[in-house]
Amino acid sequence: MYKSNINLNLYKTFYDVAKLGSISKAAESSYTSQPAISKSIKKLEEELNTKLFIRKLNGVELTEKGKELLYYVEKSYHNLVLAERNMLENDNLERGKLAIGMPSNIGSFLLFDKIIAFHEKYPHIEITIVTGGTHTLIELLNSHEVDFVIDTSPIDIKLKKGITIKKLKEVKYSFICKKNTKLKNIDSIISLKDIVNYPLILPIVGTANRNDLDIIFEKNNLVPQNVLNIHTTEMITAAVKRDLGIGYVIYNLVKNDKELKIINLKEKLPTVDINIIYNKELLTRAPLEFIENYLQL
Secondary structure (H helix, E strand, C coil): CCCCCCHHHEEEEEEEHHCCCCHHHHHEEEEEEEHHHHHHHHHHHHHHHCCEEEEEEEEEEHHHHHHHCCCHHHHHHHHHHHHHHHHHHHCCCCCEEEEEEECCCHHHHHHHHHHHHHHHCCCCHHHECCCCCCCHHHHHHHHHHHHCCEEEEECCCCCCCCEEEEEEEEEEEEEEECCCCCCCCCCHCCHHHHHHHCCCCECCCCCCHHHHHHHHHHHHHCCCCCCECCCCHHHHHHHCCCCCEEEEEHHHHHHHCCCEEECCCCCCCCCCEEEEEEEHCCCHHHHHHHHHHCCCC
């Protein structure tokens, strides 16, 4: 029978160096000397009889065997984190953690009230909300730094095995202007043909929401002539409130904003699905409670 006396400290050191890509950074993060880190890596390589890292001027790079080992070590590490959380979180949720990843614009209208209600019922659960782009949020999900991600379609990123995407809600887009805008004849706008004659504040070219709108413009043989491209919904809304033009945003975000006016068109504008992305097997009691009873999946 095979017997092994595993030194977990060596694997922890390997994990730190692999994730940080640097012996010096691993030493700094663990308050250990660089020679001690190097010695641990050398010992692990000797025990496994294989080279794990290639040393370079600006850090280290995993060998193919090193990448293979990292897969198993990372999986084991996250299982330990999951086990610890399960031990700490009891059925009454008197302690525990909930980490959510989402774009800031979605959270403001979809989750904020739900998070407040959850916090009022479970005040001792530590809640963390991380905002960012889709790629960043999925990376955080894959590394188990967030419990689940809320984001709009399409999720065109390779997901790890076991991760599920479920639709939460369908929302529509709308054109908006400042309520007391200086733009002339704003009430006469009834179609896309009218709206392209005004200065427009649109999401940047290449994003999913901009692509859907550009397809509609093309189908109607329309080409906007005066466009300000802005990446975030918050900045588009701010620009509209400065009366720089007509903006294009998710309707739910602005429908109750008293400073803004919704411009209703005869054409049907694009809709988008808001999804939850998660791995149920890796959810502990707190995120499960939030998903099942507050998102009501």
